[in-house]
Amino acid sequence: MSTHSATHDAGKYYVPHSSPWPIFGAVTLFVLMLGVCSYLNHWVGGWAFIPGATMLAVLFFGWFSTVIKENEQGLYGLDVDRSFRMGMMWFIISEIFFFAAFFGALFYARQLSVPWLGGEGVKVFNKLLLWQDYSAAWPTNGPDAVGGHEDGTFGTIPAFGLPAINTALLLASGVTITIAHHALRAGNRMVLNIFLALTFILGFIFVGFQAEEYIHAWTELGLRLSTGIYGSTFFMLTGFHGLHVTIGAIMLLVIWLRCLKGHFTPERHFGFEAVAWYWHFVDVVWLILFVFVYWI
Amino acid sequence: MANTAYAGTHAHQDHAPRGIWRWLTTTNHKDIGTLYLVFSGIMFFVGGAMAMLIRAELFQPGLQFLDPAFFNSMTTVHALVMVFGAVMPAFVGLANWMIPMQLGAPDMALPRMNNFSFWILPFAFSLLILTLFLPGGAPAGGWTLYPPLVLQGGESLPLAIFAIHLLGASSIMGAINVIVTIMNMRAPGLTLLRMPIFAWTWLITAYLLIAVMPVLAGAVTMLLTDHFFGTSFFSAAGGGDPVLFQHLFWFFGHPEVYIMILPAFGVVSEIIPAFSRKPLFGYESMVYATASIGFLSFIVWAHHMFTVGMPLAGQMFFMLTTMLIAVPTGVKVFNWATTLWKGSITFETPMLFALAFLFLFTIGGFSGLMLAIVPADFQYHDTYFVVAHFHYVLVPGAVFALMGGTYYWLPKWSGHMYNERLAKVHFWLSAIFVNVLFFPQHFVGLAGMPRRIPDYATQFADWNMISSIGGFGFGASQLLFFYIVWRTVRGGEKAPQKAWEGARGLEWEVPSPAPHHTWDSPPSVAAIERNAMH
Numbered sequence: 001m002s003t004h005s006a007t008h009d010a011g012k013y014y015v016p017h018s019s020p021w022p023i024f025g026a027v028t029l030f031v032l033m034l035g036v037c038s039y040l041n042h043w044v045g046g047w048a049f050i051p052g053a054t055m056l057a058v059l060f061f062g063w064f065s066t067v068i069k070e071n072e073q074g075l076y077g078l079d080v081d082r083s084f085r086m087g088m089m090w091f092i093i094s095e096i097f098f099f100a101a102f103f104g105a106l107f108y109a110r111q112l113s114v115p116w117l118g119g120e121g122v123k124v125f126n127k128l129l130l131w132q133d134y135s136a137a138w139p140t141n142g143p144d145a146v147g148g149h150e151d152g153t154f155g156t157i158p159a160f161g162l163p164a165i166n167t168a169l170l171l172a173s174g175v176t177i178t179i180a181h182h183a184l185r186a187g188n189r190m191v192l193n194i195f196l197a198l199t200f201i202l203g204f205i206f207v208g209f210q211a212e213e214y215i216h217a218w219t220e221l222g223l224r225l226s227t228g229i230y231g232s233t234f235f236m237l238t239g240f241h242g243l244h245v246t247i248g249a250i251m252l253l254v255i256w257l258r259c260l261k262g263h264f265t266p267e268r269h270f271g272f273e274a275v276a277w278y279w280h281f282v283d284v285v286w287l288i289l290f291v292f293v294y295w296i
Numbered sequence: 297m298a299n300t301a302y303a304g305t306h307a308h309q310d311h312a313p314r315g316i317w318r319w320l321t322t323t324n325h326k327d328i329g330t331l332y333l334v335f336s337g338i339m340f341f342v343g344g345a346m347a348m349l350i351r352a353e354l355f356q357p358g359l360q361f362l363d364p365a366f367f368n369s370m371t372t373v374h375a376l377v378m379v380f381g382a383v384m385p386a387f388v389g390l391a392n393w394m395i396p397m398q399l400g401a402p403d404m405a406l407p408r409m410n411n412f413s414f415w416i417l418p419f420a421f422s423l424l425i426l427t428l429f430l431p432g433g434a435p436a437g438g439w440t441l442y443p444p445l446v447l448q449g450g451e452s453l454p455l456a457i458f459a460i461h462l463l464g465a466s467s468i469m470g471a472i473n474v475i476v477t478i479m480n481m482r483a484p485g486l487t488l489l490r491m492p493i494f495a496w497t498w499l500i501t502a503y504l505l506i507a508v509m510p511v512l513a514g515a516v517t518m519l520l521t522d523h524f525f526g527t528s529f530f531s532a533a534g535g536g537d538p539v540l541f542q543h544l545f546w547f548f549g550h551p552e553v554y555i556m557i558l559p560a561f562g563v564v565s566e567i568i569p570a571f572s573r574k575p576l577f578g579y580e581s582m583v584y585a586t587a588s589i590g591f592l593s594f595i596v597w598a599h600h601m602f603t604v605g606m607p608l609a610g611q612m613f614f615m616l617t618t619m620l621i622a623v624p625t626g627v628k629v630f631n632w633a634t635t636l637w638k639g640s641i642t643f644e645t646p647m648l649f650a651l652a653f654l655f656l657f658t659i660g661g662f663s664g665l666m667l668a669i670v671p672a673d674f675q676y677h678d679t680y681f682v683v684a685h686f687h688y689v690l691v692p693g694a695v696f697a698l699m700g701g702t703y704y705w706l707p708k709w710s711g712h713m714y715n716e717r718l719a720k721v722h723f724w725l726s727a728i729f730v731n732v733l734f735f736p737q738h739f740v741g742l743a744g745m746p747r748r749i750p751d752y753a754t755q756f757a758d759w760n761m762i763s764s765i766g767g768f769g770f771g772a773s774q775l776l777f778f779y780i781v782w783r784t785v786r787g788g789e790k791a792p793q794k795a796w797e798g799a800r801g802l803e804w805e806v807p808s809p810a811p812h813h814t815w816d817s818p819p820s821v822a823a824i825e826r827n828a829m830h
Contacts, residue, residue, distance in 0.1 A: 013481070015403045018313050018321035022408055026415035029465075033423060033458040040524050041451045063408075079480065083405040086476040094468050094506045101514025101544055105529055113537035122607070142535030146528055226526030229535030236521065 014075045021063040028055040064254075068271070072263070081270050088274040092281050095244075099285055102240065106233040106292060110138050114229070117143055141228025148222040154231070155221035159294035162213050166206050167290050170245075173202035174283050177252075177276050185266050189259070196256045199279070203249030210242045237293055244282045251275045320415070323407035324812060325392045330709075331414050332389030333702075337778065339381030339421070344771050346374035351733075351767035353750050354760050367750035368436035373424065375439035376456075379556070380463045381421055383690065386698045387559040388413075388470050391498050393709065395474065397803040397810060398492045400483025400819040405476040413469040420462035427452035438748060440545055441516065443530040443538050447523045454524070457516045464509040471505035474498050483802075483818035489583070490828045492801045493576060496583050497562030500590040504555050507594070508548040515544035539604050546597035554593045557657075557689060558586060560697030561628060564650045566801065567704050568632050569829065571647035572639025573798035578631040579830040585624035585631075592621050602670050603677045611670045618668035622661070629658055644796070645719035649700030652692055652727045660688030663738065678748075681741025687734045691770075692727070699726070699777060704799075706784055707791030711809030714784040722780060725773035732766030800827045 032052025039048040070076065076084075118136025119127025127134070131143035145152030157163060176198045183191035214235075217223040225235045255275045258264065264272055313321055322328060350370050353362045362370065392410065396403055404410045427434040432450015435441070446453065478499050482491070518529040519541070528534025530541050569576040576582065598606060598614040632654055641647070663685040667673050676682060707713050736759035741747075745756045752760065794804040805823050806814045 013402055015407050016323050018318070019323055019408045019411070020321050022412035023320045023415050025412050026419050029416060029462055030419035030422065033462065037423070037454040037458060040454045040520075083476050083480050086479055087406055087409070087472050090472045090475055090506055091468075094472075094510045097507050098510035098514050101511040101518075104511075104544065104547075105514075105518065105540060108537070108540050108543065109535060113532075113540060114535050116537075117532060117535060140535045142528060142531070142533050144533035146531070146534035147526065224526075225521070226528075228528050232518075232521070232527035232529050232534070232536065236518070236527065 013077065013079050014070070016070070019066070021059065021066065024055075025059050025063070028052060028059045031055055068258070068263070071271075081268065084270050084274070088277060092277060095281065099237075099240065102233065102237050103288065103292070106237065109229045109233060114138060114140055139230040141230055145228070147224055147227035147231055154223045154227050155217075156223060156230070156234075157213055157217060157221070157294060159290065162209055163290055163294045166209050167286065169202050169206045169209070170283050170286050173199045173206075174280060176202065177279055181272070181276055184259075184264060184269055184272060187266050189262075193256070193259055196252065196259055200249045200252035200256060203245055203252060203279075207242060207246050207249065210238065210245075234293060237289055241282065241285055241289055244285070248275070248279050248282050251278060321411070323403070323411055325396050325404045325407070325410065326709075326810060326812065328404075328410050328414050329389045329392030329394075332385045332392060332417075335414070335417055336382050336386035336389060337781075339377055339385070340774070342425075343374050343377035343382055344774065346370045346377065347767065348771050350374065351764040354752070355764040356761065357752050357754050357757050359751055362750060364750050365433060365436055368438075368748065369428070369434040371748050372436055372439050373428070373434050376424060376459075377421070378690075379439065379552070380460075381417070383556045383694050383698070384467065385417060387498075387501075387556070387694075388467075390494075390559065390563065390698070390701055390705070391470075391474055394705065394803060395477055395495050395498060396481065397708075397806065397814055398495055398801050399478065399481055400486060400802050400815045400824070401477060401481035402813065402815050404473050405481050406473050409469050410473050413466045413473065416462050416466040416469075420459045420466065423455045423462070424459040427455045430455070440542075440549070441519065442545075443519060443522065443541050446519065447530075454520060457520050460516050461513055464513045467505050467509050471502035471509075474502040475506075483815070483824060485821040485824050489580065490824065492562075493565040493579065493582055493829060494559070494562035497558045497565070497586050500586050501555050501558045504551040504558075504590055504593060508551040508555075511544060512548035512552075515541060515548065518544075539601070539606075542601045542604060543598065546600045547594070549600065550597040551590075551593040553686070553689070554589055556694045558589065560653070560657075560694045561586065563697040563701035563704070564632065564653050565628075566799075567646045567650040567700055568635050568654075570704070570796050570799040571644060571650075572636050572641050574635055574639045575800075575830050576631070577634040577637075578627070581627055582631055585627040588624040589621060592617060592624070596621065599668055599673070602673045615668055615670045619665065622665055625661055629654065629661075640798075644703075645714070645716060645723050646700045646704035646796075648720065648723045648727075649696045649703065652723070653696045653700065656692030656696070656727075656730070657689060660685055660690075660693055663688065676741065678746055679741040680737045680745045680747055683747050684734050684737035684741055687737070691734065692730050696726070696730075702781065704796070705803070706781065707795035708803055708806075708808050708810055710785045711791055712784050712788035713791050713795070714780055714788065718776065718780050722773060722776045725776065726770060729766045729769035729773055733763055733770050734766070736760070736763045736766075800829055802827050 029052075032049075032055070035048035035050075035052045038044045039046060115121075115136045116123040117126055117131065118134055119125075120136065134143035139154075139156050141148050141152065141154060148154035176195045180192050180195035180199060183189070183195060223234065224231050227234075252275055255272055258271065319327065319331060322331075349362060350367065353360055353367055392404065395401075424434075430451045432452060435446060435449055435452050435456045437446035437449060441456075478491070478495055482488075488496075518527065521527040522530050522536075528536040530536050530538045532538070565576055565582060596614055596618045598610060599618045602611055602614070643651075663681065667676055667682065667685060703714060703719055740752075740756045740759045740763075743756065745752050745760075791808040793807050795808060796804075802815075802819055802823065803810070805819060805827065
């Protein structure tokens with residue numbers, strides 16, 4: 001009955017019988033979220049993050065090592081491999097839409113709400129009745145000059161300084177991971193290990209430079225999360241991107257450790273590819289960020 | 297042939313955990329489907345109890361039972377519970393139970409993640425329900441969470457926001473699972489255009505979920521940072537705009553209403569052919585209509601905010617795209633009607649619910665068209681007319697499809713036939729009371745009664761009392777539903793493998809009740825062809 005099927009052979013599709021990780025994961029998220037809420041509502045201090053974060057680390061370590069073990073035992077057929085690929089692809093697409101919300105906020109502010117606050121078109125009453133002195137411009141911290149220095153001004157990060165170097169770093173890391181991928185497929189483990197290491201090192205250097213840029217902006221430029229709409233969009237976009245780079249670099253590190261242990265074959269290496277896709281995704285987000293947040 | 301497929305499956309069941317641990321750790325799509333459906337049933341009661349409180353307060357003008365702030369919390373939490381806790385999980389439950397069986401697949405593609413998506417739900421709702429007991433009470437700014445009002449609440453804000461984050465994560469994982477199952481797990485020979493229409497509608501729904509849940513997550517994250525970290529996304533003083541939130545919310549919110557109705561279309565498209573004993577008329581046009589509705593749902597969102605002061609060109613664009621939705625929806629309604637044409641129709645309970653859906657959902661569709669007209673919407677906006685409109689598409693729309701689907705597939709799930717006479721009583725009580733409940737709301741709305749208010753002018757008193765009577769009747773009728781389902785699960789007349797003679801779909805090729813594991817070997821091409829919808 002199933003002999004005519006190469007892709008859907010009976011018994012090949014591995015369905016785990018039961019697993020403690022999903023319910024542990026749900027409890028973890030609950031503890032984590034309750035901790036964050038308790039902190040934000042001043043019910044407890046900063047330690048509120050610790051239980052959830054610890055459980056999260058255990059969750060990732062436990063769940064992924066179960067999957068890796070099953071994979072190394074050869075339980076996964078090509079069908080399961082394809083499910084994982086599709087799953088990762090759609091996860092990345094959902095991430096794109098998450099960033100789209102923040103880019104949408106940026107474009108809305110720059111193209112619509114800020115000009116309207118300056119009295120553009122039918123919104124002339126904003127100018128006449130609310131903020132006579134405000135002229136729409138970008139960057140801005142709004143008609144009330146929210147945040148920034150004491151006089152309401154603030155500075156911005158020029159695109160062709162540290163951000164341009166960061167762009168080069170991320171583009172270079174995109175090249176190194178591709179070289180590593182080719183080496184993996186060619187069976188050249190030495191080149192694989194070296195270039196994968198280079199990739200996450202470039203990633204961590206990027207994160208370090210971003211941190212330095214933040215400190216500079218926060219302490220000297222008067223550019224903070226609270227610096228009006230510019231500070232809001234600047235820090236939320238670069239912040240979520242930086243968080244993704246950090247996660248991606250940790251994923252690269254894990255994949256590198258697995259490579260050192262001899263995991264992955266030239267034909268089957270979903271874990272590697274998933275991380276590579278994720279890395280290219282954060283790379284592309286950065287390019288859009290560089291153009292629309294820093295440059296124009 | 298179906299029975300031979302199960303010879304080897306009992307070994308699987310032997311080492312499955314038992315008791316509560318089985319349900320906590322399961323990876324079986326039928327177990328998880330049951331969990332989703334039971335959870336959704338509980339949430340129907342929680343959300344329903346809040347609706348009863350709302351209708352009790354509105355029974356007469358004046359303030360009777362509820363503090364106004366608590367009334368506002370009730371409308372807010374009722375909506376959040378019904379949308380995210382009752383309707384969406386119920387459809388995910390149906391997807392879990394039916395899609396692998398309909399596709400000849402052994403399980404969902406990513407079984408552990410499947411269980412993860414479910415178990416997030418009870419914890420997310422614990423956070424949300426917890427807000428009822430906090431100083432300042434539950435969120436009271438409406439389920440749309442508009443700033444600045446929502447930012448002025450008490451300590452409930454972060455809990456509500458993180459509940460929404462968790463629900464979003466659960467939905468995205470569920471949607472990924474559905475897409476991957478459909479794309480990767482179909483039996484050989486089961487091409488996309490041979491797939492049952494229910495699976496098709498869920499596929500489109502899953503695309504919508506993946507696109508919009510992250511946008512909602514982003515929007516509520518901005519609320520959180522505006523409140524706690526001094527950002528100015530929704531503050532004009534800092535250069536932001538409260539209307540930005542409305543755009544982001546409704547970019548999620550409009551596809552969201554199709555997320556709740558497209559699987560309902562799928563269920564109705566399974567039931568009507570089965571009891572008309574005809575193939576579904578225009579199967580392919582149904583698929584294309586569903587896809588068109590999915591696409592259009594992304595370019596109509598601002599019709600929820602016509603009165604907020606947007607450029608005329610924006611109003612025109614969103615009015616016209618909104619009206620365009622009537623075209624694919626009309627394709628569907630006419631296809632259902634044409635499926636009935638010259639069919640050998642019988643009126644078992646699933647069919648009654650599907651037919652009621654056809655009429656009553658269409659009423660909701662028409663009032664939607666009225667609301668799409670910009671100058672008319674200026675009059676209707678934020679009145680009870682809007683409440684009547686979306687309850688018509690959600691209650692005799694989505695919820696009737698869910699109840700019809702439950703009666704339709706319950707023999708497959710439980711192995712027993714439900715009590716047809718009691719079920720018909722349940723149907724007629726529901727169908728009558730739902731109209732008594734919601735139809736008068738059109739009248740008070742057109743006459744100018746605003747929504748989300750615990751007191752009202754005396755000229756609205758008569759219709760509100762009638763609406764409340766309908767509400768209590770509808771609520772009480774649903775106790776009968778749960779009694780019927782409970783009794784069917786416990787026992788009753790044995791259901792045959794194919795519970796309905798006109799039914800199609802691979803789920804009717806496996807025994808009733810469906811064994812724990814189905815389709816460990818894929819179905820034959822003959823079985824697939826026998827069960828194709830066209």
